Amino acid sequence: AAAVQVATRAMGFDVDRFEEEVNEGLLCAICHDVLEDAVQAPCEHAFCSACIQAWLLEDNSCPVDRQILLASELRQLHRYMRNDLNNLQIRCQYWQHGCREKVPLETLHQHESACPSEPMRCPACRADTSRGEMARHLQICTLRTSAVVPAADVARLLEDMRSELEAARQDFMTKLAEQKLEMDLRLDAQRRHLVQREHCLQEQLEEMRRLYARLSEDIKKLIQQEKTSRTELQRMAQEKAELLQLLHQASGSQAVQKLPEKVTDL
Ligand SMILES: [Zn+2]
Ligand SMILES: [Zn+2]
Ligand SMILES: [Zn+2]
Ligand SMILES: [Zn+2]
Structure with missing residues (x-):
C-alpha cells in the first residue's frame, strides 16, 4: 500500500x-x-x-x-x-x-x-527566472553582476577568492623555497667542483715543480760531468803534450819511438 x-x-x-x-x-x-x-x-x-x-x-x-x-x-x-x-x-x-x-x-x-x-534558476547568481527569461536575465546578470549577485554570495565569492589567493601564495612560497634550496645545492656543488679543480691544479703544479727540480738537478749534474770531463781532457792533453815533449828530448830508442802512437790514440 x-x-x-x-x-x-x-x-x-x-x-x-x-x-x-x-x-x-x-x-x-x-x-x-x-x-x-x-x-x-x-x-x-x-x-x-x-x-x-x-x-x-x-x-x-x-x-x-x-x-x-x-x-x-x-x-x-x-x-x-x-x-x-x-x-x-x-x-x-x-x-x-x-x-x-x-x-x-x-x-x-x-x-x-x-x-x-518553466521555472529556472540562473546558474550564475541563483536568481529565480524562467526558461523564456533566462537569455535576457543572463545579459543583465553578466552586465551588472554586483547588482544582481546577493550580498551573501558576494561574501562567499570573496571568501573563495581569498582562500584561492592564500593557496596560490603558499604554493608560490613553497616553490620559491624549493628553488632556493636547489640553487644552494647547485652553488655548493660548483664550489666543491672548483675546490677540487684548484686542488687538482695545485697537485699538477707541484708535480711540475718536482719535475723541474729533478730536471735542473740532472742538468746541473750533466754540466758538472761535462766540466769534469773537459778538465779531464785538458789534463790528459796536458799530459800528452808533456809526454811528447819528453819524447822529443829523449834519445831515439825503438821502444820509446813507438810510444807516441799509443798516446795520440787517447
Ligand atoms: Zn480488473
Ligand atoms: Zn494511476
Ligand atoms: Zn507550458
Ligand atoms: Zn543571474
Whole structure:
C-alpha cells in the first residue's frame, strides 16, 4: 500500500488539467487520475504503468475485480482508447507560472520540455527566472553582476577568492623555497667542483715543480760531468803534450819511438 501511495503522487494527470469531461475508461483504477503511460490487464481494467507495477509488488490480482494478474500479462491500451487519450486537450503543468498553453496529451511532453514558463534558476547568481527569461536575465546578470549577485554570495565569492589567493601564495612560497634550496645545492656543488679543480691544479703544479727540480738537478749534474770531463781532457792533453815533449828530448830508442802512437790514440 505504501508503494501505491508513492506512485499516486508521481503518476497520472490531474483531471483538473483537462477542459472537457474525461471518459471514465481513461482514468487509472488506482490513482483515479487520467492514465499516464497507460497499460491494460486481461480483465480490461486500465492503469498507469507505475501505479500497477507498484501494486503488483505487494499483490498478484487486479485491484478492481481481484482476478489473478501478473506483470507479464499487462498490455498496451486498445488502439481506440489510446487515440481518445492522446487527443485529450491538457493544460501545461506550468500554468501556475503563467503558461496558457493547452495541447493534445500526445504532445504534452514535447511542449513542457521547451515551455518558456518553466521555472529556472540562473546558474550564475541563483536568481529565480524562467526558461523564456533566462537569455535576457543572463545579459543583465553578466552586465551588472554586483547588482544582481546577493550580498551573501558576494561574501562567499570573496571568501573563495581569498582562500584561492592564500593557496596560490603558499604554493608560490613553497616553490620559491624549493628553488632556493636547489640553487644552494647547485652553488655548493660548483664550489666543491672548483675546490677540487684548484686542488687538482695545485697537485699538477707541484708535480711540475718536482719535475723541474729533478730536471735542473740532472742538468746541473750533466754540466758538472761535462766540466769534469773537459778538465779531464785538458789534463790528459796536458799530459800528452808533456809526454811528447819528453819524447822529443829523449834519445831515439825503438821502444820509446813507438810510444807516441799509443798516446795520440787517447
Ligand atoms: Zn494511476
Ligand atoms: Zn480488473
Ligand atoms: Zn507550458
Ligand atoms: Zn543571474
